[in-house]
Amino acid sequence: MAYSIKTQLTDAKKQKPAADELGFGKYYTDHMFMMDYNGEEQGWENPRIIPYQPISLDPAAKVFHYGQTVFEGLKAYRTADQRILLFRPQKNFKRLNLSNERIDIPPIDESFVLQALKELIQIDQDWIPTEKGTSLYIRPFIIATEPSLGASTSTHHQFIIILSPVGSYYPEGIHPVKIYVESEYVRAVKGGIGMAKTAGNYAAGLKAQADVSAQGFAQVLWLDGVHRKYIEEVGSMNVFFKVGGKVITPALNGSILDGVVRNSILQLLKLWNIPTEERMISIDELYEAYLSGTLEEAFGTGTAAVISPIGELHWQDKKLVINGGDTGELSAKLYDTLTGIQNGEKSDVLEWMVEV
Numbered sequence: 001m002a003y004s005i006k007t008q009l010t011d012a013k014k015q016k017p018a019a020d021e022l023g024f025g026k027y028y029t030d031h032m033f034m035m036d037y038n039g040e041e042q043g044w045e046n047p048r049i050i051p052y053q054p055i056s057l058d059p060a061a062k063v064f065h066y067g068q069t070v071f072e073g074l075k076a077y078r079t080a081d082q083r084i085l086l087f088r089p090q091k092n093f094k095r096l097n098l099s100n101e102r103i104d105i106p107p108i109d110e111s112f113v114l115q116a117l118k119e120l121i122q123i124d125q126d127w128i129p130t131e132k133g134t135s136l137y138i139r140p141f142i143i144a145t146e147p148s149l150g151a152s153t154s155t156h157h158q159f160i161i162i163l164s165p166v167g168s169y170y171p172e173g174i175h176p177v178k179i180y181v182e183s184e185y186v187r188a189v190k191g192g193i194g195m196a197k198t199a200g201n202y203a204a205g206l207k208a209q210a211d212v213s214a215q216g217f218a219q220v221l222w223l224d225g226v227h228r229k230y231i232e233e234v235g236s237m238n239v240f241f242k243v244g245g246k247v248i249t250p251a252l253n254g255s256i257l258d259g260v261v262r263n264s265i266l267q268l269l270k271l272w273n274i275p276t277e278e279r280m281i282s283i284d285e286l287y288e289a290y291l292s293g294t295l296e297e298a299f300g301t302g303t304a305a306v307i308s309p310i311g312e313l314h315w316q317d318k319k320l321v322i323n324g325g326d327t328g329e330l331s332a333k334l335y336d337t338l339t340g341i342q343n344g345e346k347s348d349v350l351e352w353m354v355e356v
């Protein structure tokens with residue numbers, strides 16, 4: 001598609017925060033990308049890069065009432081030799097279209113929005129932090145903007161990309177977290193929207209997350225909504241268990257997200273000849289493995305933390321302390337390998353990185 005992107009640069013650049021103040025999703029760069037969908041005839045149009053600013057929507061815009069919205073999350077890294085690298089961005093835009101399909105939002109042109117993202121990052125490249133573990137988090141999203149309270153598919157949408165410099169997830173080094181196995185609430189069911197990256201899944205999980213945070217847990221581990229026993233995901237991460245030398249992760253069953261990091265971990269393990277299994281795994285099976293001493297490691301995977309080792313799992317009145325509560329050897333190796341590839345320090349053997 002041959003549309004060009006109109007660019008309007010800001011004349012009031014913001015002050016950049018210090019690296020140790022970044023945190024996650026607190027600061028935004030000077031510019032944003034936007035385009036509009038004004039009905040089937042026009043399709044997506046008016047792609048533009050403009051100064052970062054609030055958007056104005058009619059209070060009846062459908063996104064506010066019926067949650068017709070999808071999003072993505074990926075990162076850009078500044079290498080020691082000053083290149084800018086994206087981690088498998090094609091997979092994020094492909095997944096955005098899968099989410100679009102499920103939420104009935106019109107598809108975007110994947111290669112065009114990748115090009116638009118590169119232009120936006122070029123413009124705001126001084127915002128990419130360089131300290132170890134930092135990166136530029138990228139949040140593409142689509143919202144339904146038609147001002148109508150009719151509970152039907154919106155005729156109008158906006159696609160937006162914002163950028164946020166983020167600090168190291170582990171300023172004191174990678175460390176394990178405590179996880180609560182949720183037996184009351186469920187997040188998603190097969191046939192629902194669990195396989196889409198969309199607000200509704202998060203809305204369904206906020207209350208459970210807030211309850212367990214108050215008790216000192218980092219995240220909730222979700223069980224399936226039908227049998228209430230098969231393991232699904234950890235908060236906004238996919239989950240892996242090393243049991244008796246094999247690495248097991250729940251299969252993509254329609255109710256969990258197809259994580260880019262999940263997919264990358266499976267590829268790395270295959271490359272290293274470590275046996276992997278994508279299948280259903282019940283909490284009872286996991287507890288049996290724990291009792292027999294074969295549950296060796298557990299970790300979550302996602303763009304924000306990359307790898308999040310699980311030190312303790314609390315299930316009903318039982319407490320499973322995994323690998324003595326320390327980061328496992330394989331978890332650490334996966335973390336070092338993936339982050340090394342992402343920041344350009346390690347050889348990109350699987351050709352994942354895309355230069356901006």
Ligand SMILES: *Cc1c(COP(=O)(O)O)cnc(C)c1O
Pocket residue numbers: 073197201233235236237238257258259260261262301302303304
């Ligand atoms: C984004 C997300 C993940 C992780 O996906 P990555 O592509 O690896 O970042 C996992 N689960 C849910 C529910 C998510 O929204």
